[in-house]
Amino acid sequence: MPLQATITGPSDGLQTFPRLLFHHARVRGTAPAIREKDLGIWQTWSWADVAERVGALACGLASLGFQRGDHLAVIGDNRPHLYMMMSAAQCLGGVPVPLYQDAVAAEMLFVFQDAEIRFVAVEDQEQVDKLLEIREQIPQLQHIVYDDPRGMRHYNQPFLHDIHALMEMGRIHHRNHPDFLDQEVARGQPDDVSVMLYTSGTTGQPKGVCQSHGAFIAAARGSMQTDQLAPDGDILSYLPMAWVGDHLFSFAQALVVGFTINCPESSDTVTADLREIGPTYYFAPPRVFESLLTSIMIRMEDAGAFKRTLFHYFLDVAKRCGADLLDGKPVGLSDRVLYGLGNWLIYGPLRNVLGMSRIRVAYTAGAAIGPDLFRFYRSIGINLKQFYGQTETCAYVCLQPDRAIKFDSVGLPAPGVEIKIADNGEVLVKGPMLLKEYYKRPDATAESLNAEGYFLTGDAGFLDADGHLKIIDRAKDVGKLANGAMFAPNYIENKLKFFQYIKEAVCFGHDRAMVCAFINLDMGAVGNWAERRNIPYSGYADLAGKPEVCELIRECVEQVNAALTREAMVADSQIQRFLVLHKELDPDDGELTRTRKVRRNFVAKKYAVLIDALYSGKANQFITTEVKFEDGRRGQVSADLQIIDAKTFATVRKAA
Amino acid sequence: MxxxxxxxxxxxxxxxxxxxxxxxxxxxxxxxxxxxxxxxxxxxxxxxxxxxxxxxxxxxxxxxxxxxxxxxxxxxxxxxxxxxxIARTFQNIALFKGMTVLDNLMTGRITRMKTRFFEHALWWGRAQREELEHRKKVEEVIDFLEIQHIRKTPVSRLPYGLQKRVELGRALAAExxxxxxxxxxxxxxxxxxxxxxxxxxxxxxxxxxxxxxxxxxxxxxxxxxxxxxxxxxxxxxxxxxxxxxxxxxxxxxxxxxxxx
Missing domain, CATH: 3.40.50.300 (P-loop containing nucleotide triphosphate hydrolases)
Incomplete structure (x- = not known):
């Protein structure tokens, strides 16, 4: 008898992930479930292969003593075996806890202690070493399973297991207890916790968000319905497994719909792998779309004059009518013909270069996306949409519906989701996808769920006339200027970040008379810009200090100011003074979260000297900052920063 | 150790x-x-x-x-x-600058190739099988040195440190x-x-x-x-x-x- 659970039943009985997995193995056993590029060649596992391995791993875990309710930490890049380990833990009624793979050992310690983790599945030696480093502090840790045996030859600790050895152990276990797996899978209930995802900790200690099978399955079914996802789809799984989005797309939806997930060769090869796979379904945070566009534009500047002219001409055509064509709105005949020609000459090849030829739906979320950036992708025929959600809601609250996209909204409430706006403007949501609880934090659970069962998102927003949700900012970030006008820092920063030269921005203004900003350059774009103008530079700090660069950024800031005058709500938030930071904000220095969001308060405290200089009218300020390198060493960078005044514009009030 | x-x-x-x-x-x-x-x-x-x-x-x-x-x-x-x-690397990098990393590594296999020039030109039968075998070895080296992302990049476009690594790779390809x-x-x-x-x-x-x-x-x-x-x-x-x-x-x- 093959090693596989054999539960049968109507498909509406498929309310846990292990049942879904074995269901797919039965109905589409030979279809590809997971692909991975190994030694330069894409290797495929069918659903039957995956189910067999998951079964073996589950039995292996059981023979190591894995119990119902145990937590299994999963640390590493997106590797097929790590996804399988998550399923294996779920088969036994355990809870996978994926962690960010680039976190240093000390950061992982908290989760290990909080979740009382006894079992870990890791990718490679690097992660094993981190765990050995903190092993003393986590006495409850019992077994570590690793996927890649490279460099592990000399590790002879009895608690380390090669994943293939674990599978063999499981196969033996299965021969001795052939009914065990079926029984374990049958015991799983939709209300059981299926995964625990830790929040990134923008505010205080990370919290473990417990999500049930039912919640993630409801979220996945809802998006399947909205976007007509089909089992013949392909997705590239390259975002951290610890992030709720990857869990929804690469795990929950893949298991609900039955499409194929593709794991890239390494994190450096994602663009090439994207091109080879040509996914039908794609997710990327806005910064990825932004850097793709930046690299296209940089390369077009190097192209010959003829190609460049053609490119820009047809981009203008696309800008005029591309998005409307995608939305099915009426477009004149001549534009249709021109667009068709452009599609043949420019857009098609461009989509191909981007690896987006086969895309049916592409999503972005996690941060606001610049409207021009968003329009660009839609105009060249890529159905890019936004969604809105949090870890606590399985990343499933709003989805932009096809053919009714509003650039500045995150779309309509997804199937099964109810949205309410609180009196203070905070967005409240309710539905089957809500978290069960925060792990061991009844206080936090009570704080975030109100009496009527709504989850408090912490985002400020409003529903427009058509019922589309618009998000302004984090509710706690929205402040007031000294004159009482609204100050929404994220809103301004997003406008700044849309310029290809600006990678990150932090605005200040709450309780102050004016708005000031820190700017981080985009090294690729500004570096290229500088080279083109024969401006020599040695590194980031040097480039940031060049007067020409400051001038370039000043122009960007002034354009933002001009745009702000056109919106009455934020017209007072024009940036009056700014500086270009001497170092890139970095998660290793605690300035960004692991998901690369700015930790505003931390930055404000760390660079208090600079803020004082901005508001005290100084022309420059000397600063020394400690930096942490990837290998844990520390160093210092210091610079004398120029503070630049930007032009502001008179507000265009609505004509009286 | x-x-x-x-x-x-x-x-x-x-x-x-x-x-x-x-x-x-x-x-x-x-x-x-x-x-x-x-x-x-x-x-x-x-x-x-x-x-x-x-x-x-x-x-x-x-x-x-x-x-x-x-x-x-x-x-x-x-x-x-x-x-x-016996394989070696050089003090001043001696790679084929215009060729990709992959092709440079393939040259490391030359002493181990048995098929002749014309067979390779036709790339059929024995020669094809042999090349696939060599390519597999080279891919193992690429994996070992973690240079998957530059597999198809011409060597001249790589920074110095990576070129050195590619050179080590070519030496390793000769096993x-x-x-x-x-x-x-x-x-x-x-x-x-x-x-x-x-x-x-x-x-x-x-x-x-x-x-x-x-x-x-x-x-x-x-x-x-x-x-x-x-x-x-x-x-x-x-x-x-x-x-x-x-x-x-x-x-x-x-x-x-x-x-x-």
Missing amino acids: SKTIGDVILDLQNISLRFGGVKALTDISFDVREHEIRAIIGPNGAGKSSMLNVINGVYHPQEGIIIFRGRERKKMEPHQAATQG PSMLLLDEPMAGMNVEEKQDMCRFILDVNDQLGTTIVLIEHDMGVVMDISDRVVVLDYGKKIGDGVPEEVKNNPEVIKAYLGASH
């Missing part, structure tokens, strides 16, 4: 090399054992690169005996050294039993050096390759070598484990100058 260093596989006895009247090497003897990392150090012009060139047959010493794996050899050409399992590295870390920054050290140790540890390397960075040499031989003006002035060599008065004198 517990690696087993084997018997002597390369024994150099009383080697002297002259270019006309210039004595590059004078009466040098040392040996290399299986699986060890053997460093050759010395100030500029000490004869280190000449020594490597003697080992892989580029130079032929006027005097002395070279015994490699029990066989004494008088004159050996570089390609013979290559077929006997050598002995690897000669001529200043593998010259001109690298700290991070690149750390990476390179790790790769050298990995090659030695996981593939069991014997390594002879020339290096200037004393910290690196003392950290990763099993034994060190010190040359100065073509003469051997020290030989032994790093600790011994570090405390050898002659070596200190050669490096720091005599105190007057």
